[in-house]
Amino acid sequence: xxxxxxxVRIRPVRYLTAAWAVARKDMRxxxxxxGNLMFGVLFPVFLFFSFAVGRDLPVExxxxxLTAMAMFxxxxxxxxxxxxxxxxxxxxxxxxxxxIHPISILLGQTLGGFxxxxxxxxxxxxxxxxxxxxxxxxxxxxxxAIALSSxxxxxxxxxxxxxxxxxxxxxMMLLNFVRLPLLFVSGIFISLDDVGDIGLVLAAISxxxxxxxLLRWAVGGTSYFGPAIDVLGIILFAIVFxxxxxxxxxxxxxxxxxxxxxxxxxxxxxx
Amino acid sequence: MDAIEAESLTKYFGELLAVDHVNFRVKKGEIFGxxxxxxxxxxxxxxxxxxxxxxxxxxxxxAGYDVLNEPLRxxxxxxxxxxxxxxxxxxxxxxxxxxxxxxxxxxxxxxxSRSDELLSVLALAEHSDxxxxxLSKGLKRKLVLGMALVNSPEILFLDEPSSGLxxxxxxxxxxxIRQLAQRGMTVFLTTHNIEEANLLCDRVAIIVKARIVAxxxxxxxxxxxxxxxxxxxxxxxxxxxxxxxxxxSNRVNAVRKDGDKWKVFTSNPSEFLDSLVNYLERxxxxxxxxxxxxxxxxxxxxxxxxxxxxxG
Numbered sequence: 001x002x003x004x005x006x007x008v009r010i011r012p013v014r015y016l017t018a019a020w021a022v023a024r025k026d027m028r029x030x031x032x033x034x035g036n037l038m039f040g041v042l043f044p045v046f047l048f049f050s051f052a053v054g055r056d057l058p059v060e061x062x063x064x065x066l067t068a069m070a071m072f073x074x075x076x077x078x079x080x081x082x083x084x085x086x087x088x089x090x091x092x093x094x095x096x097x098x099x100i101h102p103i104s105i106l107l108g109q110t111l112g113g114f115x116x117x118x119x120x121x122x123x124x125x126x127x128x129x130x131x132x133x134x135x136x137x138x139x140x141x142x143x144x145a146i147a148l149s150s151x152x153x154x155x156x157x158x159x160x161x162x163x164x165x166x167x168x169x170x171x172m173m174l175l176n177f178v179r180l181p182l183l184f185v186s187g188i189f190i191s192l193d194d195v196g197d198i199g200l201v202l203a204a205i206s207x208x209x210x211x212x213x214l215l216r217w218a219v220g221g222t223s224y225f226g227p228a229i230d231v232l233g234i235i236l237f238a239i240v241f242x243x244x245x246x247x248x249x250x251x252x253x254x255x256x257x258x259x260x261x262x263x264x265x266x267x268x269x270x271x
Numbered sequence: 272m273d274a275i276e277a278e279s280l281t282k283y284f285g286e287l288l289a290v291d292h293v294n295f296r297v298k299k300g301e302i303f304g305x306x307x308x309x310x311x312x313x314x315x316x317x318x319x320x321x322x323x324x325x326x327x328x329x330x331x332x333x334a335g336y337d338v339l340n341e342p343l344r345x346x347x348x349x350x351x352x353x354x355x356x357x358x359x360x361x362x363x364x365x366x367x368x369x370x371x372x373x374x375x376x377x378x379x380x381x382x383x384s385r386s387d388e389l390l391s392v393l394a395l396a397e398h399s400d401x402x403x404x405x406l407s408k409g410l411k412r413k414l415v416l417g418m419a420l421v422n423s424p425e426i427l428f429l430d431e432p433s434s435g436l437x438x439x440x441x442x443x444x445x446x447x448i449r450q451l452a453q454r455g456m457t458v459f460l461t462t463h464n465i466e467e468a469n470l471l472c473d474r475v476a477i478i479v480k481a482r483i484v485a486x487x488x489x490x491x492x493x494x495x496x497x498x499x500x501x502x503x504x505x506x507x508x509x510x511x512x513x514x515x516x517x518x519x520s521n522r523v524n525a526v527r528k529d530g531d532k533w534k535v536f537t538s539n540p541s542e543f544l545d546s547l548v549n550y551l552e553r554x555x556x557x558x559x560x561x562x563x564x565x566x567x568x569x570x571x572x573x574x575x576x577x578x579x580x581x582x583g
Contacts, residue, residue: 014376018373018374022374028361028362028366029359029362089355089357089360090353090355090357091357091359093323093357094371094418097321097322097351098346099343099344099346099347099374099375099376
């Protein structure tokens with residue numbers, strides 16, 4: 001074996017190639033985990049139909065809502081499942097001892113959720129067009145809405161995965177405390193025209209609102225806020241979530257607060 | 272420049288002092304063992320050196336790079352075999368190796384060639400397409416070693432490398448470590464297995480209660496324990512008064528029965544052997560084997576741990 005060190009120069013492109021490697025690994029391992037399929041596919045579909053069946057809603061309202069929900073649950077679940085699972089199996093440490101920046105790890109895991117959400121978003125869109133004859137007012141905006149929304153929701157899951165636990169269930173539980181209330185204030189089940197002033201304030205602090213609104217504009221050509229505000233709103237949430245994710249993950253990494261580190265401290269104390 | 276340098280390396284977990292001002296240097300190409308009882312600070316030290324845990328005080332340089340200030344540069348030069356076999360169970364052996372190469376920034380061609388080479392060297396080729404979850408513990412350990420070697424590092428950190436392995440796998444692991452060192456790789460290993468350290472290491476550090484209590488070559492450490500020289504005797508059938516005779520002998524410091532052998536600790540083996548020959552002639556005992564032994568590294572380890580315990 002040639003044991004000479006292969007010097008690897010750290011270049012900006014390395015951040016992206018490393019992130020892409022992490023994303024592809026996550027896609028292979030976590031996409032078909034029961035938790036992901038449950039929260040990414042079944043849960044939004046059943047929740048949606050439980051509200052939609054029996055109500056005479058046009059397809060331009062139904063499909064954007066279902067698509068936004070699928071992305072919201074699907075994208076945010078991937079990182080929230082993958083990171084604690086990898087902490088438990090110690091494979092997360094494999095990433096941490098590799099010569100890649102922590103930003104690349106989180107970006108890679110965000111990309112994994114982004115692609116997962118975008119793939120599942122395409123299912124209701126394709127079905128809507130093919131089966132229900134759903135119009136598409138602007139294909140580029142539709143693609144943009146899916147891309148921005150999936151990415152933003154993925155960063156939400158990554159941010160919650162900073163909670164120092166090795167159990168995906170712990171993170172999912174806390175994530176659902178946030179996700180489920182947001183469903184009801186984001187204009188999916190109740191139109192933003194009917195929610196009143198307080199409802200509008202609540203809607204404004206939900207990323208799902210802008211995603212749903214932008215999808216409605218892309219499909220039906222009408223929306224509450226307009227595409228410019230929706231795009232800005234989604235981007236703003238992505239920046240906030242990603243910045244908080246980086247800050248919190250780094251803080252947890254430096255503070256020895258993961259379960260494994262607590263265990264080692266206990267062992268040392270009992271020696 | 273040494274391969275690894277630790278100066279006053281210290282780690283607190285809250286109020287608990289896990290590693291206390293540890294100092295050591297590991298030369299290039301050396302196999303350096305880090306021995307200690309459970310909870311002594313071995314794993315915390317290796318985690319600080321590999322950037323997984325931040326030191327509370329002190330500095331560490333790996334391959335010349337400060338692990339706190341230049342972690343990415345340091346990481347380019349080492350591979351890690353942790354105590355837990357952290358492979359991706361859902362990926363095949365081949366894909367695990369390829370992924371490991373990918374996060375080290377190797378091109379696809381480099382990764383393929385290196386993975387092929389490692390499969391062959393570690394005798395994993397026939398398992399290449401198996402998912403890691405279907406591997407035995409020994410094969411998983413080999414895969415972890417392969418993943419740590421994928422970027423041809425200068426320094427290899429191993430945390431309890433043969434923990435839980437059977438005899439054959441343990442031998443293969445040790446042979447591989449020796450071969451790597453012969454080719455110039457620096458190896459830093461922690462182990463509970465004192466015999467492993469004795470067989471593999473050029474030098475060992477013994478850490479007890481967060482502090483290093485000795486650093487030297489295994490043979491030099493053994494020399495510090497003269498009182499632990501011993502004679503090991505086995506009989507076809509033990510003479511009836513043997514134990515009483517041994518206890519009465521003023522040349523014997525202690526006696527221990529190890530399986531079918533008697534281990535007699537003496538500070539003067541030659542005088543003891545003279546008296547033993549007289550005793551055997553008198554008793555007409557059938558001797559099966561006799562060996563004079565120096566102190567083992569285990570004796571040194573136990574002595575140091577016991578003394579550190581007495582010291583509080």
